[in-house]
Amino acid sequence: MPLRKADHIAQVLRGEILSGQRGPGARLPTYDALVEQLGVTRPTVARALKGLRREGLLTVDGTRGVFVARTFPHNNRYLWVTSEQPDGPEWTSLLANMLDVIERRETGIAEEIIPLVGVDGRANNPAYQTLCEAVERRSVAGLLLMSSATIGLLPALEAPGLPRVAISAPLPGAALVTLDVWALIEIACARLLERGRRIAVFSPHAPYLERAQHILLGRGLDRPLLTTVHTAPVGCQKITELLFERPDRPDAVFVTNDSLVAPLLAGLARAKLQPRRDVHVIAHCNWPRPIGSGQGVEHIGLDVRELLRAAKECIDAQRAGEACPGRVIPPRAPDSRTTSWPGLSCAA
Numbered sequence: 001m002p003l004r005k006a007d008h009i010a011q012v013l014r015g016e017i018l019s020g021q022r023g024p025g026a027r028l029p030t031y032d033a034l035v036e037q038l039g040v041t042r043p044t045v046a047r048a049l050k051g052l053r054r055e056g057l058l059t060v061d062g063t064r065g066v067f068v069a070r071t072f073p074h075n076n077r078y079l080w081v082t083s084e085q086p087d088g089p090e091w092t093s094l095l096a097n098m099l100d101v102i103e104r105r106e107t108g109i110a111e112e113i114i115p116l117v118g119v120d121g122r123a124n125n126p127a128y129q130t131l132c133e134a135v136e137r138r139s140v141a142g143l144l145l146m147s148s149a150t151i152g153l154l155p156a157l158e159a160p161g162l163p164r165v166a167i168s169a170p171l172p173g174a175a176l177v178t179l180d181v182w183a184l185i186e187i188a189c190a191r192l193l194e195r196g197r198r199i200a201v202f203s204p205h206a207p208y209l210e211r212a213q214h215i216l217l218g219r220g221l222d223r224p225l226l227t228t229v230h231t232a233p234v235g236c237q238k239i240t241e242l243l244f245e246r247p248d249r250p251d252a253v254f255v256t257n258d259s260l261v262a263p264l265l266a267g268l269a270r271a272k273l274q275p276r277r278d279v280h281v282i283a284h285c286n287w288p289r290p291i292g293s294g295q296g297v298e299h300i301g302l303d304v305r306e307l308l309r310a311a312k313e314c315i316d317a318q319r320a321g322e323a324c325p326g327r328v329i330p331p332r333a334p335d336s337r338t339t340s341w342p343g344l345s346c347a348a
Contacts, residue, residue, distance in 0.1 A: 005040050006047035013048065014137065017057050017068055028058070028066045055139050076111040077140045078312060081131060083150035085118045093258050094168070095146060097286045097304045106288075107308050111141070121154050132156045142315030144308065147171050163318035165311040165326070175314045176326035179302045181256075182211065184331040187300060188254045188282050189215040195280040196252025200227040200243065202236065202264060203256035212254065233259045240267025244279065255283040258301070261291040287332060303332050 016022045029037065034045045049066060052058045056073040060066055080102055084090045100106075102113050116127040123129075134140045135156045143162050145151050147169035157164070157173075166174040189212055192199050199221060201212045209228045216226055227250060231239055243249060244267065255261055261283045268275065275281040275296030283292060285301035293299070310327040317324035 006044050006051070009034075009038060009040065009045065009048035010051045013052060014055075014057060017052075018072070018074065018138075022068050024068055024070045024072075026068045027064075028068070030065065055137065073112075073139055073141075075141055078111060078113045078142055078144055078315065079116055079131065079134055079140050080113050080144045080146070080308075081116045081119050081127075081151065082146035083119050083148045084146070090148070093289075093291055094286050094302075094304065097289055098146075098308065100289065101305055101308070106305065108305050109309060109312055111312070113144070113308070114140075119154065120150060121156075128154070128156070135161050138162055141319065142312075143174075144311045144315075145171055145174060163315045165314045167307060167311055175318065175324050177307060177311045177314060178326070178328060179307075180328045180330050181208065184284060184300060185211050185254075185256065186215055187331060188212070188256075188284075189219070191282055191298070191300075192216065192252045192254055192280075193219055193221065195282075196250065198225045198227075198248065198250040198252070200229060200250035200253040201256065202229045202231060202240075202253065202260050204230070204232050204260065205256065206230055208256045212256070231260065233263050236260050236263035237267040237270070240264045241270040244268060244271040244273055250279065252280040253282070255281065258283060258285050258291045261285075261297065265292055265295060265297070287334075300331050300333055302329060306332070 013022070022028070028034070031042055031045055035042050038045065049058060053060065056077070057069055058066055059069050080098065082095055084095055086096070086099070099115055099117065102115050107113060116131055119125065119127045119131055121128055131154070138161065140162065143164040145157075145164055145166050147166045151157070152171050160173060164174040166176050168178055170176050185208060193216070199216060201209055203209045203212075209230055213226065213228055217223060227243065229239060229243070240263065253264070255264055264281070265275070268279065273279055277296070280298065281292075281296065282298045282300065283290075285291060285299040287301060287303040288305065290297075290299045290301065307329055310329060314324045314327060
């Protein structure tokens with residue numbers, strides 16, 4: 001019963017604070033005054049106030065008393081949520097890059113982003129407990145959700161609540177922020193035609209291969225000069241080695257997914273070929289830390305810092321009551337805020 005009373009007191013005070021009834025910096029009544037006013041014991045009041053301090057709604061100023069915080073986490077704190085684990089099979093360089101810039105506070109966002117990794121929906125999962133608490137209390141400004149089947153089924157996200165954005169792929173009830181993959185493929189194909197006569201395209205995604213083939217053939221490439229390779233990371237090295245050992249090997253290659261870059265480079269090494277010197281390699285990447293940097297690969301892709309900023313802007317728009325269906329991020333070249341190639345221009 002005391003714990004339930006403490007939760008009720010915290011709920012009442014939280015509502016008063018968030019509604020503006022108790023403004024930022026306002027001093028709360030003393031413990032004794034709250035005990036008398038609420039008809040509870042001092043330990044019950046202490047438990048309630050401790051919980052609100054943990055949420056960032058209250059601060060203690062020495063012996064002067066307890067005060068409403070000047071700024072609330074509801075306004076300057078966001079949760080980045082993924083169901084994957086860094087050592088798991090579905091962990092990608094996109095996830096790794098995003099987690100890295102968040103942990104290093106290199107996002108370019110002034111507000112705090114808290115990463116929740118390995119959220120799996122189990123009651124004893126600490127990250128999921130944090131998510132449930134944030135949704136229930138609306139104690140953060142919004143949720144940046146990395147799309148996955150697990151995230152889409154989390155009970156805490158089934159009901160409308162906090163503003164939320166899905167990153168990379170759609171999720172119910174969330175705005176979508178994603179990379180303009182079709183523009184990336186178009187840019188890469190234009191570069192391939194400039195750099196090579198025989199062209200290969202590697203991808204784990206059949207639609208991307210079909211799109212690249214359609215563009216390249218549509219721009220005049222002879223069908224016998226094009227090789228499309230539908231492969232996962234496992235097996236990519238051997239396929240690369242066999243393809244590039246042939247006398248009619250490609251002299252330019254496009255890799256649509258950065259998970260293939262490392263095995264492709266290993267396959268080229270086995271075939272005794274070097275990127276840039278023997279074959280022009282264009283690869284999708286995730287800035288600021290692209291795979292294959294310094295190994296002669298031309299990179300084009302997504303800056304994860306821009307992706308996070310766009311997601312935050314969508315959340316802020318939702319909080320302001322504005323329509324925000326999402327954002328499509330154009331591909332980027334190295335150290336550039338715009339990409340500009342013949343026939344295509346993507347402004348920042």
